[in-house]
Amino acid sequence: MDERFDVVIAGAGPAGAQCARDLATRDYDVLVLETEAEDEFPRGSNKSTGGTFPSMLASFNIPNDVVMQFTDSIVLESPNHSYTRRQTGAVLEFADFKRFLVEDGQAEGAEYWFDARVSGPIVDDGEVVGVSYNGSEEVYADVVVDATGPSAPLARELDVVDLQREQQAIGIEYELEGIEMDHPDYADLHDAMMLRLDHRIAPGGYSWIFHTGEDTAKVGLCYIQNDSHREFAADGFTIDGYLTRWLDEDPRFADARKLEGKQHRGSAHIQMPTGLSTDRFIAIGDTVPTIDPLWGEGIHKGMKSARAAAITVDNCLTPHDQDTSAEQMALYDHLWHTDVAPKMRTRLMMTELLYLAPNERYDTLMRDLNSADEGTLNDANNGDLLALLKLLRLDDASLVKRLVKERYLN
Incomplete structure (x- = not known):
């Protein structure tokens, strides 16, 4: 039967x-x-990466013993600046x-x-x-x-x-120990999930450091192999090459060591x-x-x-x-x-616009976030058009024009 x-x-x-x-x-x-x-x-x-929020744990009755580290803040970095906001999080042992x-x-x-x-x-x-x-x-x-x-x-x-293949994001992550979590040239990453916008490290994407306790963290990057990636990418570099370069150049990783068997790769479509x-x-x-x-x-x-x-x-x-x-x-x-996934189309547009911006614009974004009301980023993140407009500058008109031409007119 x-x-x-x-x-x-x-x-x-x-x-x-x-x-x-x-x-x-x-x-x-x-x-x-x-x-x-x-x-x-x-x-x-x-x-x-296992990065999520306590609201997920509560909503689905997930026990705390699958959590590597509860975090207290989210840090956004650009090549030369950073922004920190209070936001509870949870880094899971996936x-x-x-x-x-x-x-x-x-x-x-x-x-x-x-x-x-x-x-x-x-x-x-x-x-x-x-x-x-x-x-x-x-x-x-x-x-x-x-x-x-x-x-x-x-x-x-x-x-x-x-x-669609051109909308597929690929990512790589190591778990490391020996990281300097509070380096004097960077924001304190203790009990934090950090996301970095920097095309030298992740062209057309972002990188991250998720604190998992003491001097350990999950460290990785991802990007979409789209027009932004092709514009900012370094010749001959693979995703492994970008992560290796970041680990070699960032002083926070000077004494860091990879944890054996803790390398992860994945992909998802955006x-x-x-x-x-x-x-x-x-x-x-x-x-x-x-x-x-x-x-x-x-x-x-x-x-x-x-x-x-x-x-x-x-x-x-x-x-x-x-x-x-x-x-x-x-x-x-x-x-x-x-x-x-409410307001998915708006959030996709925000994503494409963000990754079209050059590194210099990421620096000004961090400065703007530091001077904006505390709720501005949260509202923009939820697709609120007025909050998004507060974070745009006149110079962004060229980026918007390019996005419309590449995405909607071709």
Whole structure:
């Protein structure tokens, strides 16, 4: 007899595992298919900085013991200036976080099959009815969820998403010890998450130092290989080369040492979703994509997308006459645009404008932030147009004109 579940989820990342966790608490028969082997999980998919906020921990009942360090501030750096604001944060031990979600979901009744590489959807009469995995193996469900991230084997084949290569961000991160967290030439980074805008280090992107206790931190960078990257990039440099140059040149790393086995690589797409759901199918997390375009925070939004998917599935499967049509699944689309990633288009525009700016403009931005009201950055970060206008200068007209020409007129 064919294996059958209420819901099959492809991928055991934070979004997939949280969706399973939510649905299992509602007593649905849930199966998660995960590519990695159980005894190694999540060795190959441990790709996040783990930077998030206590509101995520509280909203999803995440224990403190998966947190490496609670932070008290966010620091923004440009090549020559910085801005510090009070903002509580949490730097997770990402592997522990993922294992907790899986184990907690299993305790609620979710079933996990490891060593199960999803290859494509099973479609019958135009509707998704299951998933193929490990070549010829099949499993069936009333609803299928793609939480595989940028690979998106189900969502791509169903034409739900169109992830564009030119909008793909790549990142690399080391965990280091021996860092001078309070160097006299820089802002104090104790109990801080720092983001640096500097095209010499991350052309068309940003770099970071997330304090994880004493003299240790997560240190990395990411960028999108777009027009901004091509304009500011150094000839022949790979992403590894940029990180190596930063570690060699920044005096805070003069005595720093890499922690063995603590190197992470990852990618995500920074673009508007082209689709979110269809008949009997939903895409969540970085499959959509859901990552915050401006500062790269993806954990909280991925978890929110998981919960929105679980709410949608519950709404479709609870009635006696179950309805998993595209029309009913569109509840997820509504929740995504209103609760998961509101004002996404505005935030994407802000991101593109920010990365078009030269290093000199980043220096003036830090000075402007230091003289602005405390809430200005927060309001601008939330897509408030008036707050954004406060941070623009007359000289930015050329950047806006260029953005409009490159993005909307070509």
